[in-house]
Amino acid sequence: MGRVLSAICVAAALAGGGARAADELFTVVRVDVAKQDLRLFWRDDRGQPWRRLDRLADGLKARGRTLTFGMNAGMFHADASPVGLLVIDGQELAPLNLAGGEGNFFLKPNGVFLIGPQGARVVDAVDYPQWRDGVRQATQSGPLLLKGGEIHPALRPNSASRYVRNGVCVLGSQAVFVISRRAVTFHEFAVFFRDELHCRDALYLDGAVSSLYSPALGRNDRWSALGPMFGVVQDVTQP
Template structure:
């Protein structure tokens, strides 16, 4: 049975929901909104320490694939889910801010540009700061410099304080498989989503705002968007990625 979005949104509001997944695993489910299908993975505040950003391997080279990410894990660790987590240059290095375990690996970029990343306002997904999860507009982030255990910058913002990005068009013909992240209003849940089929920015933004009730959401990427989620039998392959975010479960 396909889960309904009102029930899933209730999880973000703090209501308990039964799950058959192991303790510590992300709850990934297939959902529908306005005739479009998505896979949605929920990470709760208690799971924030298990969330990881992956960029380079021990040899200093970008990991690029879920298979390479899995090879970095310890013998008692399992990758519960993962997806690409931001835009990258031709060498697979991040375009904007990347913070891994409190260490800044790439600086924030606040200027506008013609690509999706520079379609201002763009934003930063931050974990482990004042709230477990936050999506913060990039210029506000650069001014405030909040503490983050993990942070990844991308753009554009999908939802900004409850409003869709002002440049999204209802009748746009630009459609891609897209992925991104939204944060519950109380900061206690992060929703990671990817569309099953090509969608517009407007459709994707409405999924977060209207379907999940989030007030802030960030676009990670399109066309190269990939998901690893064994709980829904997804292990996408193909094009290489830059930053990758995933939840790591401790076995046993």
């Protein structure tokens, strides 16, 4: 499957310009879903939530597999169950949630990241049914940071709400994961996806609990219990 394409993101390099305030704000990990085994995880063989990325890595290692990248994959309840849709290896474990409510997840439009017959994509949750045939992996979260290149109208530049945040967009065959290196506003986060990564559709995954596992980057975040998780897996014998 090859290695995960991991890099500390320097906005100036992406834009071909000089130093910017965004240069040291974000870490970007690019996963080519056409060549790499990107999956979702939730519970172990005993039906218990993994809860931490390093525990997932240890569990995979016991099976002769290596976790080369991991990240929290959407919002969850106190018992680690997903708030919205979760599909793992083609099996729907939690249904699409189009209900109203309080909190970021319910800030419509929210969205779904999926991997299906046509590769990876981020879609509005209300449009998911037209993509569900053949979906192998899917997770729902919210809000959509970007839809069609437009920032979610509720994300204000002058917001006082700042957290470490993570999210995902899709560029060609690449799922592009981003985690902030310090607390940022929703609007700052969305602008980075739009202006530096040039994404059209981007999905917010979570804040405060945002976690990254990447041996290549020396990251093994263990400060929060998690629900569903993304992981890139390869055989121990693979380079």
